Amino acid sequence: MQKTPFCLRVGHVLSYSMSDSNTTDFTNPSTFILLGIPGLEAAHVWLSIPFCTMYVTAxxxxxxILFIVKREPSLRAPMYYFLCMLAITDLVLSTSMLPKMLSIFWFNSREIDFSACLTQMYFIRCFSVVESGILVAMAFDRYVAICNPLRHSTTLANPMVAKIGLTVVLRGGMLVMPYTLLTRQWPYCKSNIIPDTHCTHIAVVKLACADTHISSYYGLFVLFCVKGLDMVLIAVSYIQVLRAIFSLPTRDAHLKTFGTCSSHICSILAFYIPGLFSSLTYRFGQNVPLHFHVLIGNVSLLVPPTLNPIIYGVRTKQIRDRLLRLFTHKDI
Incomplete structure (x- = not known):
């Protein structure tokens, strides 16, 4: 059986002894050891500052965002309901990984229970897929609002918005479940060391002493057939939106209508570009240092939860006005 070079490559950066890190043969590890950012252990405290800032901001x-939409009756519309779904998803996504990361940086708390590791992996994967689905739903909302404005209120009535939200969540939960089931069944050997700040699917599977190609193939399926399909649906929606915008008579009408989509477009870019860059770097950047892989992977997961409320707070007039009203206690 071929030994995993991944395990051997990262073993030298762990401060634990061979006996403490449980590196003897085993098939059912009780815990994994998270290294944090391999090679940058001395800088963990300093690296915690930007990551903690991002988490607090998120x-x-x-x-x-949730408070404003709940308090402001004028924001009871499909766009803002989807925005609330996005905010909840971002809260779960960031909370699934940041507390453990900060405990590694601040308290050197590297151990994570095997079941907790799989649970963390499930939530991060699941809500990444959920967020992608919500962005598709928001693109559909913009398509209906601009291309069929008279049918917007009937097409996206509250029951339909609830059904779309439930479908997006169920899709994420069902598609990611095989990751956890497959990962749980593999036998593990030689190492329980994960060179990351959280339990990533690729890193955990590389520790298994079995043929895990099915996990790799399924991961590619989810990446290309789910997120890839979502990107195609978003692109098709915006092609129709742009056609409708350019059919308007004046330049001011073009800009005003397109402005209603600008926040959503920024959220799409904040979600897909870092994630795509991280995936390509991990799969094809064999000569890229390990700590760079880990940093990029973490940043790609934290950028959307951090930027989305800022984007919508700055670029959406209704939310911006409500924020000013909260801080000035004056009617605007």
Whole structure:
């Protein structure tokens, strides 16, 4: 059986002894050891500052979005319902990984229970797929609002919005479940060391001493056939939106109508570009240092939860006005 070079490559950066890190043969590990960012252990405290700032921004920003939409009756519309779904997804996604990461950076708390590791992996994967689906739903909302404005209120009535939200969540949960089931069944050998700040699917599977090609193939299926399909659906929606915008009579009408889509477009770019860059770097950047892979992977997951509330807070007039009203206590 071919030994996993991945395990051997990262073993030298762990400060634990061979006996402490449980590196003897085993088939059912009780815990994994998260290294944090291999090679940058001395800088963990300093690296925690930007990551903690991003987490605090994500928590405060997304809770503010939820609070404003709940308090403002004029925001009871499909666009803002989908925005609330996006905010909840971002809260779950960031909370699934940041607390453990910060405990590694601040307290050197590297151990994670095997079941907790699989649970963390499931939530991160699941809500990444959910977020992609919500962005598709928001693109559909923009398509209906601009291309068929008279039918917008009937097409996206509250029951339909609820059904779309439920479908997106179920799709994410069902598609990601095989990751966890497959990962749980593999036998593990030689190492329980994960060179990352959280339990990534690729890193955990590489520790298995079995043929795990099915996991790799399924991961590619989800990447290309789910997120790839979502990107195609978003592109088709915006092609129709742009056609409708350019059919308007004046340049001011073009800009005003397109402005209603600008926040959503920024969220799409913030979600897909870092994620695509991280995936391509991990799969094809064999000569890229390991710590760079880990940093890019973490940043790609944290950028959307951090930026989305800022994007919508700055670029959406209704939310911006409500925020000003909260801080000035004046009617605008």
């Amino acid at each position: 928590i405060l920003g997304n809770f503010t």
